[in-house]
Amino acid sequence: MDYGIYQDKLTRIVTDIARSHSLWILAYGTGCGAIEVPATMTSRYDAERLGVRGAATPRQADVLMITGYLTVKTLKRVIRVYEQMQDPKYIIGFGSCAINGGMYWDSYNTIKQLDLYLPVDVYISGCMPRPEAVLEGFAKLQEQIRAGEARGATKYKENLDYYRGNQKKIIKNWDFPDYNW
Amino acid sequence: MEGILLHILGAIATFLLAFFVGMTYGGIRRKVIARVQNRYGPPIYQNFIDAFKLFSKTTAVHHGAMHLLGPAFLIVSAVMALMVVPVLRDNLWFTNLNFHGDLIFLIYIMVFGPLGMALGAGQTGNPNSAIGVTRGLSQMVGFEIPWVMALVAIMIKYNTTSIVDLMNIQNEVGQWLIFQNPFAFIAAILASLGMFRYAPFNIVGAPTELASGPASENGGKFLFTMMSAGSVFAFVKLTLFVDIFLGGASNLIVLVIKTFLLYMIPVLYGVVNPRYRTEQAVTYFWGWPLLFGFLAIIYSVYF
Numbered sequence: 473m474d475y476g477i478y479q480d481k482l483t484r485i486v487t488d489i490a491r492s493h494s495l496w497i498l499a500y501g502t503g504c505g506a507i508e509v510p511a512t513m514t515s516r517y518d519a520e521r522l523g524v525r526g527a528a529t530p531r532q533a534d535v536l537m538i539t540g541y542l543t544v545k546t547l548k549r550v551i552r553v554y555e556q557m558q559d560p561k562y563i564i565g566f567g568s569c570a571i572n573g574g575m576y577w578d579s580y581n582t583i584k585q586l587d588l589y590l591p592v593d594v595y596i597s598g599c600m601p602r603p604e605a606v607l608e609g610f611a612k613l614q615e616q617i618r619a620g621e622a623r624g625a626t627k628y629k630e631n632l633d634y635y636r637g638n639q640k641k642i643i644k645n646w647d648f649p650d651y652n653w
Numbered sequence: 654m655e656g657i658l659l660h661i662l663g664a665i666a667t668f669l670l671a672f673f674v675g676m677t678y679g680g681i682r683r684k685v686i687a688r689v690q691n692r693y694g695p696p697i698y699q700n701f702i703d704a705f706k707l708f709s710k711t712t713a714v715h716h717g718a719m720h721l722l723g724p725a726f727l728i729v730s731a732v733m734a735l736m737v738v739p740v741l742r743d744n745l746w747f748t749n750l751n752f753h754g755d756l757i758f759l760i761y762i763m764v765f766g767p768l769g770m771a772l773g774a775g776q777t778g779n780p781n782s783a784i785g786v787t788r789g790l791s792q793m794v795g796f797e798i799p800w801v802m803a804l805v806a807i808m809i810k811y812n813t814t815s816i817v818d819l820m821n822i823q824n825e826v827g828q829w830l831i832f833q834n835p836f837a838f839i840a841a842i843l844a845s846l847g848m849f850r851y852a853p854f855n856i857v858g859a860p861t862e863l864a865s866g867p868a869s870e871n872g873g874k875f876l877f878t879m880m881s882a883g884s885v886f887a888f889v890k891l892t893l894f895v896d897i898f899l900g901g902a903s904n905l906i907v908l909v910i911k912t913f914l915l916y917m918i919p920v921l922y923g924v925v926n927p928r929y930r931t932e933q934a935v936t937y938f939w940g941w942p943l944l945f946g947f948l949a950i951i952y953s954v955y956f
């Protein structure tokens with residue numbers, strides 16, 4: 473009998489539980505939503521009890537939080553930051569601006585739909601979402617990780633051409649090095 | 654042959670103990686900080702989860718050989734220091750590699766890891782790492798002086814450089830060194846605030862200021878190695894303090910109680926303090942700790 477499959481499965485379950493309970497976030501503070509992150513982390517809502525904790529650099533982070541509208545100029549930096557993160561990595565899109573443009577939908581230099589440029593695992597709706605909603609978003613992400621469904625990073629690698637195409641369409645002065653993971 | 658086997662098994666047991674205790678203390682520290690900030694805080698075993706997660710992450714960063722070796726230097730020096738410090742008194746399992754002069758060896762080996770890490774951090778080319786390294790070395794210049802003075806005071810007084818001898822002397826006299834030479838203890842414990850690098854002396858890895866300094870290019874397994882090295886090293890320092898100043902420990906429960914009480918000093922000092930600037934940290938160590946270092950030496954020479 474082949475025990476390898478069970479072993480793999482067990483390893484995956486254990487690692488997924490560990491990953492879901494230790495989310496180090498890199499809060500990319502764009503837009504107005506960034507102001508809700510300190511409230512989520514500090515004494516009133518205390519996200520650390522769920523294992524959510526701030527990471528200092530992209531290299532150490534698991535979750536990239538994009539907290540609102542993204543200008544084209546910032547998008548470039550966010551892509552760079554995302555590609556520097558180590559697998560497995562997840563993205564949380566925060567507020568209606570990241571979902572569909574929100575009140576900036578006809579702005580001349582912000583992007584409307586974050587999903588076209590980076591693979592978002594969880595969206596938190598609201599303008600701006602309250603800390604309760606943010607915690608709910610984290611819980612959702614934890615559920616997804618445990619179920620093995622938070623596959624944003626894999627999706628990004630598999631459809632790199634699609635994402636790159638979208639990114640290049642909007643970023644005019646494209647001078648990135650090639651993605652190497 | 655059997656002796657060697659026992660030594661090897663003892664070394665492994667010591668390492669596992671150090672890892673477990675160090676990690677748990679780190680978790681308790683996070684809980685204490687959370688409670689002081691009026692939060693509920695993460696569970697005490699959170700550090701284990703974090704370590705496991707870090708270990709299960711992929712690592713695609715590569716900046717050259719020295720960068721890969723940096724965290725390895727850290728853990729090697731932590732384990733080397735662990736092997737020299739006797740964990741328990743008169744115990745077959747945890748004797749490890751004591752020899753005469755191990756106190757002097759320890760003074761050297763305790764800075765070896767951070768220096769290796771400094772080389773590794775230098776090769777990543779991250780400016781934050783370079784700033785962190787310079788800050789770390791300046792801070793080391795600060796706290797090493799009172800630390801060495803405290804140890805020298807003890808060495809002069811008892812005419813020995815062996816930790817086991819010191820433990821035996823304390824037991825023969827029936828009085829801990831913390832009472833025999835309180836100035837040395839105060840100087841050493843103040844220096845240990847800098848050694849632990851908790852607030853207000855966390856100027857090296859200041860997360861909001863330097864993006865965690867030398868660690869900024871290290872994620873995943875690198876960070877796991879650094880975290881384990883830090884835990885083991887914390888255990889080494891605490892055990893060393895217990896051995897030198899508190900008469901060692903005869904069993905694990907006593908050891909845990911003593912180390913925990915000692916550990917709470919830098920932790921509680923840290924939670925109520927913001928971060929110093931580099932020059933403030935260095936001048937701090939050249940103030941009162943240095944004075945107590947001098948007093949300790951004078952006390953051991955003349956009394």
Ligand code: SF4
Nearest residue numbers: 503540567568569599
């Ligand atoms: S969703 Fe609302 S609160 Fe958030 S960035 Fe957009 S406008 Fe600001």
